Amino acid sequence: xxxxxxxxxxxxxxxxxxxxxxxxxxxxxxxxxxxxxxxxxxxxxxxxxxxxxxxxxxxxxxxxxxxxxxxxxxxxxxxxxxxxxxxxxxxxxxxxxxxxxxxxxxxxxxxxxxxxxxxxxxxx
Amino acid sequence: xxxxxxxxxxxxxxxxxxxxxxxxxxxxxxxxxxxxxxxxxxxxxxxxxxxxxxxxxxxxxxxxxxxxxxxxxxxxxxxxxxxxxxxxxxxxxxxxxxxxxxxxxxxxxxxxxxxxxxxxxxxxxxxxxxxxxxxxxxxxxxxxxxxxxxxxxxxxxxxxxxxxxxxxxxxxxxxxxxxxxxxxxxxxxxxxxxxxxxxxxxxxxxxxxxxxxxxxxxxxxxxxxxxxxxxxxxxxxxxxxxxxxxxxxxxxxxxxxxxxxxxxxxxxxxxxxxxxxxxxxxxxxxxxxxxxxxxxxxxxxxxxxxxxxxxxxxxxxxxxxxxxxxxxxxxxxxxxxxxxxxxxxxxxxxxxxxxxxxxxxxxxxxxxxxxxxxx
Ligand SMILES: Cc1ncc(COP(=O)(O)O)c(C=O)c1O
Ligand code: FES
Numbered sequence: 001x002x003x004x005x006x007x008x009x010x011x012x013x014x015x016x017x018x019x020x021x022x023x024x025x026x027x028x029x030x031x032x033x034x035x036x037x038x039x040x041x042x043x044x045x046x047x048x049x050x051x052x053x054x055x056x057x058x059x060x061x062x063x064x065x066x067x068x069x070x071x072x073x074x075x076x077x078x079x080x081x082x083x084x085x086x087x088x089x090x091x092x093x094x095x096x097x098x099x100x101x102x103x104x105x106x107x108x109x110x111x112x113x114x115x116x117x118x119x120x121x122x123x124x
Numbered sequence: 125x126x127x128x129x130x131x132x133x134x135x136x137x138x139x140x141x142x143x144x145x146x147x148x149x150x151x152x153x154x155x156x157x158x159x160x161x162x163x164x165x166x167x168x169x170x171x172x173x174x175x176x177x178x179x180x181x182x183x184x185x186x187x188x189x190x191x192x193x194x195x196x197x198x199x200x201x202x203x204x205x206x207x208x209x210x211x212x213x214x215x216x217x218x219x220x221x222x223x224x225x226x227x228x229x230x231x232x233x234x235x236x237x238x239x240x241x242x243x244x245x246x247x248x249x250x251x252x253x254x255x256x257x258x259x260x261x262x263x264x265x266x267x268x269x270x271x272x273x274x275x276x277x278x279x280x281x282x283x284x285x286x287x288x289x290x291x292x293x294x295x296x297x298x299x300x301x302x303x304x305x306x307x308x309x310x311x312x313x314x315x316x317x318x319x320x321x322x323x324x325x326x327x328x329x330x331x332x333x334x335x336x337x338x339x340x341x342x343x344x345x346x347x348x349x350x351x352x353x354x355x356x357x358x359x360x361x362x363x364x365x366x367x368x369x370x371x372x373x374x375x376x377x378x379x380x381x382x383x384x385x386x387x388x389x390x391x392x393x394x395x396x397x398x399x400x401x402x403x404x405x406x407x408x409x410x411x412x413x414x415x416x417x418x419x420x421x422x423x424x425x426x427x428x429x430x431x432x433x434x435x436x437x438x439x440x441x442x443x444x445x446x447x448x449x450x451x452x453x454x455x456x457x458x459x460x461x462x463x464x465x466x467x468x469x470x471x472x473x474x475x476x477x478x479x480x481x482x483x484x485x486x487x488x489x490x491x492x493x494x495x496x497x498x499x
Contacts, residue, residue, distance in 0.1 A: 058420040
């Protein structure tokens with residue numbers, strides 16, 4: 001069902017974990033299957049310098065979380081907000097089953113939440 | 125590969141393969157033909173029928189061969205419903221889709237249906253109370269394919285006998301593992317399938333009590349008591365009969381012992397629970413839920429370790445809904461999410477079980493490290 005590239009990321013995620021004293025944290029649940037994703041980010045000069053995740057979900061969700069962190073690191077907040085489902089799927093090797101696309105959407109939404117939280121804290 | 129998915133399907137026994145082979149290219153006649161290749165095939169068919177009938181204390185003419193358990197369930201349930209035309213059907217919330225979807229379709233066509241609740245162990249509740257004057261059929265599975273719970277068919281049979289209601293049971297998981305006596309249990313019909321008992325895929329049977337009138341759901345020749353048309357699958361059927369004879373009491377005891385070893389070992393992992401009843405369960409089923417982790421992820425990591433299992437997680441279902449059986453026994457979604465079914469066979473060894481316990485523990489720990497909802 002899954003491509004070898006996606007499974008490889010699922011087996012050996014590089015960005016799993018927590019960031020101590022993160023600048024932003026986002027948590028999002030999936031209404032459809034009940035999964036939960038959490039993303040931690042470090043921000044410096046408007047750029048994401050580090051990102052980590054914790055995910056309770058399927059193999060596609062874990063792989064998508066990992067790909068998301070890889071995509072986010074090094075991007076400005078504006079660029080990071082433009083990351084789309086398809087960017088994640090592309091990094092996962094392209095052929096993610098349609099029924100698993102929502103796992104990548106979950107990643108995008110969780111990152112948005114983390115960035116929002118960061119911005120909210122900045123305003124205070 | 126350590127194969128612990130025997131509730132899905134099993135490896136065909138070597139003895140079965142030996143039995144089947146001549147029927148492909150030596151005794152390949154059509155059992156309806158009058159020449160000797162045909163009559164030899166007919167004899168193999170009738171001998172097989174006798175063997176299966178004996179296993180469940182039925183008469184040979186009460187056994188009808190089909191191409192799957194799914195088909196057998198359809199023939200019985202649709203057949204009874206359509207011969208009556210209307211009425212009330214009782215089944216349970218934990219049936220296999222082969223029963224559940226058939227009944228749901230009849231409901232859409234105008235039949236009244238009660239889906240019985242089960243308790244937290246998976247035992248059927250409120251059967252007697254649900255019977256109405258117009259009840260035409262009770263269908264309750266013997267052993268559940270996901271959580272292994274074994275229903276008391278004798279008790280249900282008594283109730284149906286008293287009320288004179290047609291009683292069907294899907295015995296696909298229990299056949300050869302749990303004793304079935306269609307007379308003692310007052311069964312009107314049952315379903316059994318070869319590929320769950322080390323027989324070939326695509327062959328199954330139903331027992332239909334003598335004298336029962338069914339409306340056929342498929343039309344063709346007059347094979348199999350004029351209930352199931354189609355040239356009989358002689359290799360499959362002889363293999364099915366052979367498979368039903370092979371299982372020994374000793375092997376059942378061995379599976380029970382290993383099942384208990386597996387359950388005890390897995391329950392040592394923190395925040396885990398056994399689904400179903402501890403003793404009234406299939407000799408080969410261990411259904412365990414691990415909190416804070418998701419089943420498909422566990423399954424794929426175990427696969428990397430050479431262990432094959434299955435899961436009731438929403439993420440692995442096409443509908444993204446958790447297993448209806450786990451929901452029926454009252455598991456919250458997030459616990460159903462982390463449920464793994466291990467199903468053993470007579471080939472399973474103690475070494476395999478110990479390795480499986482060890483690797484499951486590692487996998488669950490690794491995934492819990494990744495999980496945001498662990499405290
Ligand atoms: C309880 C139960 N009923 C029916 C079936 C369907 O049998 P078959 O695969 O022969 O169609 C299965 C197996 O998948 C089962 O476990
Ligand atoms: S997170 Fe449930 S299907 Fe992917």
